[in-house]
Amino acid sequence: MDHPAEQTFKEPTDNKTRAGLGKFLRPNTPYDSFMEAQGIPIYRDIGVRRVQDLPRKPWKRMGGNGTFIQLLGTEGLWGCYVIEVPGAGALNPEKHLYEEQYLVVEGRGTTEVWVEGHPKKQTFEWQRGSVFAIPMNATHRIVNATSSPALLLAGTTAPNIMNNFGSEDFIFNCPYQFKDRFDPDASDYFKYKEEVTPDPVRGLAMRKTNIIPDVIGCELPMDNRRSPGYRRIEPHMAGQHFYMWIGQHETGRYSKAHAHGSAAVLICLSGKGYTYTWPAKLGTHPWEKGTTEEIRRQDYEPVGMVSAAPMSGNWFHAHFGASKEPLRLTAWFGPNAPGRERGRPGEKSIDYGAIDMKDGGTAIPYNEEDPYLRKEFEETLASVGAKSRMEPVLYEKSY
Numbered sequence: 001m002d003h004p005a006e007q008t009f010k011e012p013t014d015n016k017t018r019a020g021l022g023k024f025l026r027p028n029t030p031y032d033s034f035m036e037a038q039g040i041p042i043y044r045d046i047g048v049r050r051v052q053d054l055p056r057k058p059w060k061r062m063g064g065n066g067t068f069i070q071l072l073g074t075e076g077l078w079g080c081y082v083i084e085v086p087g088a089g090a091l092n093p094e095k096h097l098y099e100e101q102y103l104v105v106e107g108r109g110t111t112e113v114w115v116e117g118h119p120k121k122q123t124f125e126w127q128r129g130s131v132f133a134i135p136m137n138a139t140h141r142i143v144n145a146t147s148s149p150a151l152l153l154a155g156t157t158a159p160n161i162m163n164n165f166g167s168e169d170f171i172f173n174c175p176y177q178f179k180d181r182f183d184p185d186a187s188d189y190f191k192y193k194e195e196v197t198p199d200p201v202r203g204l205a206m207r208k209t210n211i212i213p214d215v216i217g218c219e220l221p222m223d224n225r226r227s228p229g230y231r232r233i234e235p236h237m238a239g240q241h242f243y244m245w246i247g248q249h250e251t252g253r254y255s256k257a258h259a260h261g262s263a264a265v266l267i268c269l270s271g272k273g274y275t276y277t278w279p280a281k282l283g284t285h286p287w288e289k290g291t292t293e294e295i296r297r298q299d300y301e302p303v304g305m306v307s308a309a310p311m312s313g314n315w316f317h318a319h320f321g322a323s324k325e326p327l328r329l330t331a332w333f334g335p336n337a338p339g340r341e342r343g344r345p346g347e348k349s350i351d352y353g354a355i356d357m358k359d360g361g362t363a364i365p366y367n368e369e370d371p372y373l374r375k376e377f378e379e380t381l382a383s384v385g386a387k388s389r390m391e392p393v394l395y396e397k398s399y
Helices: 030-037 158-165 168-173 371-383
Strands: 057-059 064-069 079-085 100-106 109-114 122-126 131-134 139-144 150-156 205-208 231-236 243-249 258-260 265-270 273-279 296-300 305-307 315-321 327-334
Touching: 030 158, 079 139, 109 131, 158 168, 273 305, 296 305, 315 327, 315 371
Parallel strands: 205 231
Antiparallel strands: 057 064, 064 079, 079 150, 100 131, 100 150, 109 122, 109 139, 231 243, 243 327, 258 315, 265 305, 265 327, 273 296, 273 315
């Protein structure tokens, strides 16, 4: 941090005075300064109803119109932006030392991926609802196949890398090839793989594939951890540490409220819904107690976003469908996956967000939640011509 030349350090002259300012403004991180230097908007809030509605401005480095999205609580944990690909055009080729994945919001086209010194390019097609990952430090170019603009939402580990190295020249011009992550001769590298295996940490459904052609309609295995009938898959893409999952709540059912640290951002894929989030210090019944000042609500539809545990984390949050369709979401965490929290290797842990509080987790059982949540959910469904399927047995203590 630079200090004005006229400022000098003032050493305390007695035992009662403390050194320093006491109160101060947070300085920019290298990633903050990078975003500001790009000349495009930076959106900071708890969420957004539709990323399509965010203002976009020309982004010279990328070759399209874009805006950064830095939802509250994700600062320094991972980065996000939306980019518009010109109709019948393409973005500029680029490569970088941070991980990157894309969700196609609108349009269809192709992506070319290659490494310097290798004659072969990998090319694959994408459409609305496709998700694909860019191999680390591989050169890539995104091409629009139609005369109308295409819109893509990107998640990156750029803040993690930029804040660590602090050198844009190194990050964007490093020649190193990550051969363990990308083989340019592998003809099936960007072929969708449907096989489901258990993830090695929590044993949840995982699919190792570098592209998903349609996250809106792809099959999801039964999970049941968040709500009855809940379905879920974890894609593991391009050898990345960028963690994500895709989940779906049945129409008429909602997730248990649960708490964890910041990083998770939910993105609506289909249906409409809303999320309530509040600091865990307010307890499980903030509406009943009248302590609602810090409760935040975010409504969303495809493609809206919400930071599930904003600010400093440890916030309860619950997700509710608000349409006749099932609510399908994808959650992006950057490299901050459950099971990767600080601790000793081999130390026992639990899937705390999916385990009830009485059993040592952070999930609030339906019978112990604030009654306001159920009441409003039923009223919301009735207003759109849908019915609640939250059977009375779900609120019994023995459930």
